[in-house]
Amino acid sequence: MACDIRTASFDPWQEIQHYQDEHLAKGKFGATASFVGSMRDFNEGDDVQAMTLEHYPGMTESYLNKICDEAKSRWDIIDCLIVHRVGEIKPNDPIVLTVVWSAHRAAAFDACRYLMEELKSRAPFWKKESLNQGERWVEKNTSG
Amino acid sequence: MACDIRTASFDPWQEIQHYQDEHLAKGKFGATASFVGSMRDFNEGDDVQAMTLEHYPGMTESYLNKICDEAKSRWDIIDCLIVHRVGEIKPNDPIVLTVVWSAHRAAAFDACRYLMEELKSRAPFWKKESLNQGERWVEKNTSG
Amino acid sequence: MTITVKFFARLREQTGKAEANIPMKANLTVAEVWQQGTDNMAMPDNTLCAVNMEYVNSDHLVSDGDEVAFFPPVTGG
Amino acid sequence: MTITVKFFARLREQTGKAEANIPMKANLTVAEVWQQGTDNMAMPDNTLCAVNMEYVNSDHLVSDGDEVAFFPPVTGG
Numbered sequence: 172m173a174c175d176i177r178t179a180s181f182d183p184w185q186e187i188q189h190y191q192d193e194h195l196a197k198g199k200f201g202a203t204a205s206f207v208g209s210m211r212d213f214n215e216g217d218d219v220q221a222m223t224l225e226h227y228p229g230m231t232e233s234y235l236n237k238i239c240d241e242a243k244s245r246w247d248i249i250d251c252l253i254v255h256r257v258g259e260i261k262p263n264d265p266i267v268l269t270v271v272w273s274a275h276r277a278a279a280f281d282a283c284r285y286l287m288e289e290l291k292s293r294a295p296f297w298k299k300e301s302l303n304q305g306e307r308w309v310e311k312n313t314s315g
Numbered sequence: 316m317a318c319d320i321r322t323a324s325f326d327p328w329q330e331i332q333h334y335q336d337e338h339l340a341k342g343k344f345g346a347t348a349s350f351v352g353s354m355r356d357f358n359e360g361d362d363v364q365a366m367t368l369e370h371y372p373g374m375t376e377s378y379l380n381k382i383c384d385e386a387k388s389r390w391d392i393i394d395c396l397i398v399h400r401v402g403e404i405k406p407n408d409p410i411v412l413t414v415v416w417s418a419h420r421a422a423a424f425d426a427c428r429y430l431m432e433e434l435k436s437r438a439p440f441w442k443k444e445s446l447n448q449g450e451r452w453v454e455k456n457t458s459g
Numbered sequence: 460m461t462i463t464v465k466f467f468a469r470l471r472e473q474t475g476k477a478e479a480n481i482p483m484k485a486n487l488t489v490a491e492v493w494q495q496g497t498d499n500m501a502m503p504d505n506t507l508c509a510v511n512m513e514y515v516n517s518d519h520l521v522s523d524g525d526e527v528a529f530f531p532p533v534t535g536g
Numbered sequence: 537m538t539i540t541v542k543f544f545a546r547l548r549e550q551t552g553k554a555e556a557n558i559p560m561k562a563n564l565t566v567a568e569v570w571q572q573g574t575d576n577m578a579m580p581d582n583t584l585c586a587v588n589m590e591y592v593n594s595d596h597l598v599s600d601g602d603e604v605a606f607f608p609p610v611t612g613g
Contacts, residue, residue: 183347184328198356198406203327204427205349208420208613212342224612225545227605230589231612255612262342267613276352276431276536277459283348284424287613295586296612297545308546309611311582315421352536368535369468371528374512375535399535411536420613431536439509440535441468452469453534455505 172243174235174253176226181254183207183268190252190270200249200272204279206287212262214309220301222260227295231255238289242271245285246278253286255296288315316387318379318397320370325398327351327412334396339416344393348423349414350431356406358453364445366404371439375399382433386415389429390422397430399440432459460523462487464496467530474500483523490517492527505532537600539564541573544607551577560600567594569604582609 173190187205212219235253242251254268269286273279291312298309317334331349356363379397386395398412413430417423435456442453464479471477479496489508493500508517509528521527541556548554551574558572566585570577585594586605598604 182332184332188326188328198354201353201355203351203353205351206420206424207347207349209345209347210342211345211418226612227542227544227586227589227607230586230605233589274355275457275459276350280350280424280428280431280459287420287424291610291613293591293610294612295544295584295607295610297608298611299545308608311609312611312613313419315419315424370535371465371467371509371512371530374509374528377512435533435536437514437533438535439467439507439530439533441531442534443468452531455532456534456536 172236172239172251174232174239175255176231177254177256178258180264181256181268183254183265186252186254186268187270191272194250195272200274202273202276202279203270204276204283205268205270206283207265208267208287209265210260210262214300217302217304219262220303221262222301223299224257224260224266225297225299226257231295234294235290238286238293241289242282242285246273246282247275248273248278248282251282251286253290255290255294257296284315291315316380316383316395318376318383319399320375321398321400322402324408325400325412327398327409330396330398330412331414334414335416338394344416344418346417346420346423347414348420348427349412350427351409352411352431353409354404354406358444361446361448363406364447365406366445367443368401368404368410369441369443370401375439378438379434382430382437385433386426386429390417390426391419392417392422392426395426395430397434399434399438401440428459435459462492462521462523463526464492465526465528467528469531470503470506470529473503483521487521488517489515489519489521489527492521493517493529496527502529503531506530507532539569539598539600540603541569542603542605544605546608547580547583547606550580560598564598565594566592566596566598566604569598570594570606573604579606580608583607584609
């Protein structure tokens, strides 16, 4: 189980491959569900040039770990991984990656979605968008 | 939209990256949900050495395309990809990959799971396991 | 004036053949295609039937040139 | 005998500070920490509060040495 905050761009597919090679026993998992959230160049009717992602060092990591622990206690999963970007972000950059490995698919699907919903509602991150007209804070996350 | 049957091992993460680079406009999608089903070395209480995956050429591709079309009509998604292995498979080999790209996460999660459930229940593939004691056909898929 | 019959997976092994051809005749159902294609083997309970690569019920009427397929429950993914 | 107060995102900009220290006293609530830390600014309706990196309500009582944080609704992911 790992929860990483990254200050530089990351490749979600390489992250999954590397984590899997290092932490998952071959032939023991049958299901890998993943989600990548990436930056769009358009939001709420406006073009977005860039975004700054702020977090609360310490509390953010603590909540990501808490959310992974909850997923492991609620579903029969083998392992999970969360990677989240902070700092200055450009359109198309990956922002978040959640991955769950399990024996069977239902647990992987359910737990992967749980990680994202809980991260969106509880992990202390804040987005500020850079528009042509200036900057604006994203007000709130919509429920999934 | 693409549905591929592969007779050789494939790397699901490279498949996603390549498809995305070729077919998805940068900055237009915010959500990528994926699922990988891979071969376990243990099933129903027995060690499994290998597996042979048979399909019905023509009908299989037709149903995978049908399932993708259904997903595109039911959810607001941008694109989707299915890759499925056939032939002789070893433990840890990826068997199936489903990926959905969308603007927002709910559609990607829902449609990705739909692709897997429909593939499992309707696409004509059959698995035969090689055990120490000989071979056996997998009887049926469990619902997710 | 023939119907192509295909058998997959366990049914291919049980019937001992991957493919057969049977003569077309009027009002021929998929169930009758099975009987002729297998020399009257009993059709296993959970057998799935397809005509021209679309799922059908066993009382579906076939047409000349149709491809009729029989197979067990699917286990892909 | 102090409480560390932190402000994030829009609240950091609105209060004009990322961090403050206020003196500890008996029966001090998180809401009172906000008032002292901001010179009596009104707390925005949707403000979230954390003590030692756990979410709490604004009537939560703080202890000496606590880190109290205030921030707007979270928008990660």
